[in-house]
Amino acid sequence: MKKLSLFLKLFLLSFLVVGVNYAENITVELTPNNTNTIVGDTINLDLFVKNIPNDTKCSGFETTLSYDSNLLNLTDIKLSDISNNADLKEADLSTGSIKIAWFSNEPSGNITIASLSFKTLNEATSPPATISLSSKTAVSNINGVGYNNITIINSNITINPLNQTVGIITINDFELNKNIDAVLSLNGAKIPIKNISGNIYFNNVSIENNPYPTGILCDEFRVYNLSNNQMSFYVVPNSKYENNTMFDFLKIPIIVNNSKYNISMDLMVNGKEIKNITVQTKETQENISNFVGLIFYVDDGYNENTNLSLGYSKEIKLKTYNINENLTNFSGYLYINNSLFEVNEYEISKYSTIYDKVNNSNITLNGDYLYFNISLNNGTNGTYSILKFKISPKTNINTTSKLFVGNLSIYSNYTKIELPTKNLTVNVIERGANMPPSAKIIMSMHNNKVVNFYALCYDADDSELNYEWDFGDGDYSTNQNPIHTYSNYTDYSVKLTVKDTLNASDEVKIIIPINKYNPLNYSLSESEIIGKDGENKTVFLKLNISNPLPYQVNAYVDFVEYADIGAPRNQYNFELNPNETKNMIIPINLSKTSTIKWNLAYYPLNKKMDNAELSYYTWSFDKKVKIVSSEKIDVIKYTKNISINSSKVIVNINRQKVPKTIVINKTIDLDYVEKSDIIYYCLISIVGFIAGLVVAKHIGAIF
Known part of the structure; x- marks a missing residue:
């Protein structure tokens, strides 16, 4: 029966036989979502599944990575500890396929599936390279039933050209x-x-x-x-x-x-x-597949030695390894020589298996000792991070120091567990003469006043860099790639200062013009259409596109959020010379009241700037189209008062394109009418009635 159950689960995992609509907010995500790098670098991404319910858990996961092999090369898929503890697991570098199945100890909450390594091969800036997860990505519950409505978040990689070979x-x-x-x-x-x-x-x-x-x-x-x-x-x-x-x-x-x-x-x-x-x-890394205890995890794996130089830092994790018991309490300290190393960012990793199970935690640094006291609800077993921290050398001399765990106390509920630990030796390597970084500014403009700034920097020593932006209007930023909105249309002097950890720096200054460009006039053939929801209707979007920039551009019209509308193409592309104009009429199909949204993007051709580059201009537009029910007819009431010898004749006419009913009300106050005049007034009323019919017919003809 166990064998039959195993194949049944595999079948359900592969084909997602959905018996119940589990409307959980499950997300499958590649992080970081956006990365800036250079040709030749290795980038590392983490693949996560988030918000797995604690009651229905996760018994299976499957996806396939897709990317442009001319821009990127998948060099490694390193399954996480949770994935390695699965009953069945498969990771294929050649196809980018990852398949995991658990038949016991199914995980929940936020879990890491794998760490992925890509080598960047060629430049990709506009647009960036995209690493996508298959639209058939599947996550199944403990019954082998697939979760519905999974949110997939891909990763965009901007690959900049290397300044030096x-x-x-x-x-x-x-x-x-x-x-x-x-x-x-x-x-x-x-x-x-x-x-x-x-x-x-x-x-x-x-x-x-x-x-x-x-x-x-x-x-x-x-x-x-x-x-x-x-x-x-x-x-x-x-x-x-x-x-x-x-x-x-x-x-x-x-x-x-x-x-x-x-x-x-x-x-x-x-x-x-x-x-x-x-x-x-x-x-060469030691094989510790059979070790049970606590280890240090650094340089993307288990290591007992690591090298570090002044101006650099490394993230280190203290992890349990191959633990069978459900551990509920950890306390002790890590010895880290305070005279040699700065220690910061010490915490429980939010991607650790225990993150959502923490009942209480206290992590403090005092001199040479990083103290920790962590308790969990229910506990957990296997391989996972207890805490993480970063260290960076304070000195630039060749020396060695050992990191180790002391006064360790571990419990599984009320039972104390004795576990061995492995130490970590950190070798501080003296570095030679420091090379200053080089910097370049990349920018894109949005709706005239919003500017996306990118710091494209290279450091020969591969140091960590700090960024200081002066936007020229009194505002500043220390982000590498800030977004800034200007308030006025004028020229601004922008300065980028980049410093490495030894304070060697480079500075770039540019003048950017913030101009009020109006590159597009547009209209719709109709903003209201008579019909019913569900009926296909067509309107025509008329575009008059001009190039107000002083250089030739490659122009794109991109329709966005087009789930409810249909255009012959989602994107139109053409070149425009300065002051050149292009007219377009695009049919738009829609079946319900919708907002048509589109962007106009201009990519400069042959636009060169010293130490800076303008990637593109974009402007965003939208126009709403209403579908009005054909059953609805607007009635316009027309009232005309006619005084005849102090009496009143009131004629009400319902004005419409095709008059169906015309109501004429006649009111005569007899207190002011001689009986001998009744016949006369009746004749006047009949004439008014006939005149009303003639007017109504004439109005109908006009409409």
Whole structure:
């Protein structure tokens, strides 16, 4: 029966047989939702499922990632602890598919499914690259029934061009006195790449075998002047690879003989010297799959050693690992040498399994000790974060310090649990001369007065950067990418100052004009249509589009929120020269009262600015169309008073396009009428009646 149940759940998970409409506000989200990066960087995203009900839980999850493979490359899918504890799990790098099923200990609340790593391959700014979750993304409850109305939040990646070409030497599986490989790669290279040459110098490193090409095909490959501590090379990439902006191209078998080793390089691309050279190591991680206890989680995994330099910080998590008991209480301290490290942002991660189960928590820093006391409702088992914190060095000398857990007390309800812990050694690595960052301003304009500012910055030392914006109107911001609204139409002097952690800085100043542009006149053929909801009706949107900007633009008309309206296309694109005008008539189909919404976007062509770039202008418009019931007829009452010898004749006419009923009321006060005049007044009334019919008929003809 268990086997039958397993396949039944898989069937339900795959095909979402919906028996009950669970109208929960479940969200499947990629975070961060928006990221700014540069060509050649690795970006890390987390995949979350949020708001899973505590009573119906989650027994299954399935999605597929989609993205432009010319812009991004999916390099890793690292399942979370919750996903790794599932009964069935599958993550396919080649297809971007993730499938998880739990048959016991089903999770609820907010859970992390996986961490995803992408390599950025080429520039993508307008529009950015998008990493999307399949529209068939499924989350099922403990009965295998799919939740309805799942909200999916994708991630947009703005990939900016790299200001400099970077040469990288990566030492893989780093260990002293072992045969390992050093891999040479280019990052952010300016294309086309016709040849790569250079010299590599080694100190306390031995070359163990002949270097050979890797990652690309070469039309020519030469290594010469090869010795224990030096080598020269010349590489001509095959034409298939000459337009790649990043790739590995040379592998060197080596042995590192001493921890005080050094590798340096002279690198030329197309005969031009590349000054930005980086040497990095990747260490082999210990296999702790059978360990049960507490570990430190850093550098995207379990580590007992990590390197850190002045001006940088790292997030570290204290985690339980492979715990069988439902743990309810944690207390103790973490020793962190206060003379060497700053400690901040210490808290329980909101994405931890225990976040929604916390009954009480107290986390405080006092000198060398980060104290914690955490109690949970009901408790939980498995692998999860207890707390997280960030550390950054205070010194720029080579030194080592150990982080460890002390005075640890763990309970499962009233039963004390003894668990081993692993320590973390932090190596502070002295850094050389600091290189200042370089900055550039990217901006987009919205409805004339709203400006989205983006700080496109590069730091050769990869330092964390601080941003200071002066918008020129008395307002300021420290966000990397602020949005600012100006109040007046005039020119403003904007300044961006970027500082690294050692206070090296770069500054960019620009003048931006805030002008009252009116690029569009528009009208609708009808703003009210006679009909019924559900009947298809057509109105015509007339657009008169002009280019008030002093340069040529690529123009886009984009219809937004078009669920209730239908246009032949959702987007129209054309080029406009300065002062050029384009007229368009677009049929819009609708079946109920709706608001037509659209944006007009102008992307400048060949618009160059020093240290700045204008991405686009946008303006937003909307127009409501009402459908009026055909049963409704507006009646206009017309009253005319006619005095004849102090008596009154009142004629009421219902005015309408097709008169159906005409009512003429005649009132005669006999107190003022001689009996001999009755016949006369009757004749007058008949004449008035006939005149009223003639007028009504005439009015109907006009309408």
